[in-house]
Amino acid sequence: MNRPDFYRFHQGPRVLPFAPGEYDARLAILRKSMDEAGLSACLFTSMHNIAYYSGFLYCAFGRPYGLVVTHDASVTISAGIDAAQPWRRCHGDNITYTDWQRNNYWRAIREVTGQGAALGFEADHMTLAQHALMTEFLAPIRTHDIAPATMRQRMHKSAAEIALIRQGAAVADVGGYAIREAIREGAREIDVAMAGRDAMELEIAERFPDAEYRDTWVWFQSGINTDGAHNPVTARKLERGDILSLNTFPMISGYYTALERTLFVGDVDAASRAIWEANVAAHEYGMSLLKPGASCAEVTEAINAFFAERDLLQYRTFGYGHSFGVLSHYYGREAGLELREDIDTVLEPGMVISMEPMLTIPEGQPGAGGYREHDILVITEDGAEDITGYPYGPDFNTVG
DSSP states (O other): OOOOSEEOOOOSOOOOSSOHHHHHHHHHHHHHHHHHHTOSEEEEOSHHHHHHHHSOOOOOTTOOOEEEEESSOEEEEEEGGGTTHHHHTSSSEEEEEOSSSTTHHHHHHHHHHOSSOEEEEOTTTOOHHHHHHHHHHHOOSEEEEOHHHHHHHHHSOOHHHHHHHHHHHHHHHHHHHHHHHHOOTTOBHHHHHHHHHHHHHHHHHHHOTTSOOOOOEEEEEEGGGGGSTTOOOOOOBOOTTOEEEEEEEOEETTEEOOEEEEEEESOOOHHHHHHHHHHHHHHHHHHHHOSTTOBHHHHHHHHHHHHHHTTOGGGBOSOSOBBOEEOOSSSOOOTTSBOSTTOOOBOOTTOEEEEOOEEEEOTTSTTOEEEEOBEEEEEOSSSEEEOOOSOOSHHHHEEO
16 A cells, blocks of 8 residues: 555635635745745745645644745644545645654654755744654754744734624624623623624624634633633632622634623622723723824833722733734734734834723722733824724623
8 A cells, every 4th residue: 555655635615714815925025025035945944934825724723734935835733534635724735744654753753845945943842852753854944933024924914814704793792792792790700701602603693604613712710810800710609799800712714813801790889980980081092092103112101001000000910901803812922913012013004003091909908809801903104993882881791
């Protein structure tokens, strides 16, 4: 029996999140970066960059995946376990590697790059073990970390990306309303979270009937569980007077959006309401600062001063916002577009960023709990457009 190291298995209609021209435009910008760095090929291994340049979002399950881009080719490299699905969901060519011999993944990549290439790779993603295999199999004449250039490219959204992100923000709102309807004394966090997740998945299927559905989730937190932004869902039962944190995260073809809101069950005490309203005021102030020409650090320092004037800055838990696009809680991040003191990136039209101040008041103090509001904004020529619709604040979000 002939057991090849790799082969091409192409069947079925191709379905992508964007038109082929969108991927061609992204690859053209990438190839310009390759020219500037003197590269003949790039190897991408991360989920976010492979999805960004090809449309294919892989499921690793212990197997390596890749995308090789040269000046005249774009080829995804996928494992045999996935058959032709990667080809149906990618722009460009696809090669399937087999597991009949160890390191056929690298032999498939070598088929495209050859040996001795000037090679770009993602230094922030590739492991030391895989880097050693890259050197052994590809013997590049030199290597270059292409990850920073790709991150800068991803921070500037195309019209097609912004249209998809708008849809995602609307789906997040749908999840938010479903969660609000499910909140009642005695309900478990997991039950409320499932109501939001189910509503979003059904909405995504309605809006995107040809998509693949995966990774949409909800973090719904109550009481002490609100202290951290990323605390998982539990089976804790809601009690009257509980502080709640609603967090809906629809995923559409690798594109992440979010809605985050503070709520209370039944009623809110005076101390909690004062902190909540202060955080809402910071949220509104922060959104007013998001405009072309403002730097991430400048926005951050202004909100810091706002909280400091109210003796609340010591309760801030993280930066005030981040970029949106091809990213997720387990892959991807455009760290160059975060609202933090150490980020000097200047906002430009076409960027998409959140405003999400959070205060965590420790247990035992008046108003204890985590307070967070989160809207998504598209930077325009003269300001920013808020594309989140679900209301924030005590009037709407004191529930039951």
